[in-house]
Amino acid sequence: MRWLIAAMCLGVLTPPLTDLAQAQHSAPRFSLAFGPAWSGWVDRLSGVHIRAEYHLTRRDRPMSLRAEVGARWTPTQGFSVPTILYGEGSRYEGIAQSADLTLGVAGSVTPWPAARVSPYLLAGVAAVQSWNRSEAYYRAPDGSLAQTVPAHSSTWGSVAGIVGLGLRARLGNRFFCLEARRIGTDIRALTLGTALPF
DSSP states (O other): OHHHHHHHHHHHHSOOOHHHHHHHHTSOSEEEEEEEEEEOSSSOEEEEEEEEEEESSOTTSSEEEEEEEEEEEEEEEEEEEEESTTSTTEEEEEEEEEEEEEEEEEEEEOSOTTSSEEEEEEEEEEEEEEEEEEEEEEEOTTSOEEEEEEEEEEEEEEEEEEEEEEEEEEETTEEEEEEEEEETTTEEEEEEEEEOOO
């Protein structure tokens, strides 16, 4: 959170410049973002998120709109969370893997669209297709096996809201965005993106 406050202060101190506004106007419409992601209210899996964006409006406006497609993948990993199902101190443990694809539209609002550094807020909606595979068991408070849960795989689709905040910066002729976002109630990602020169 400190980096966001520092970035906002830097954005206030950096006045919009004509050449920056021109650069924003001529910026490529395609962007690619990549970074770590987390999901799951029970298993709390971590993995990677990649996203391609196409800016439907110019970037030198206080409000902009973009279409995006993204994917998140987590390698197979273990989890262990407390539960009271078999008494105080019992745990739900196992291994799981998950992935999802998203297709959405998001809008952003920035107070200084032509500044060299500018924070922004993000909101949108996405269609999400998710896959999950897990094997799990319950441990009693003394560490013994209390119950096994059959291995299962599942897939489901949903519509989810997108909310986030970010920091857009121009370094030379390149544009970069550092963005923290949440998709629905289950997926969180921190990505670094850049405009692609085509």
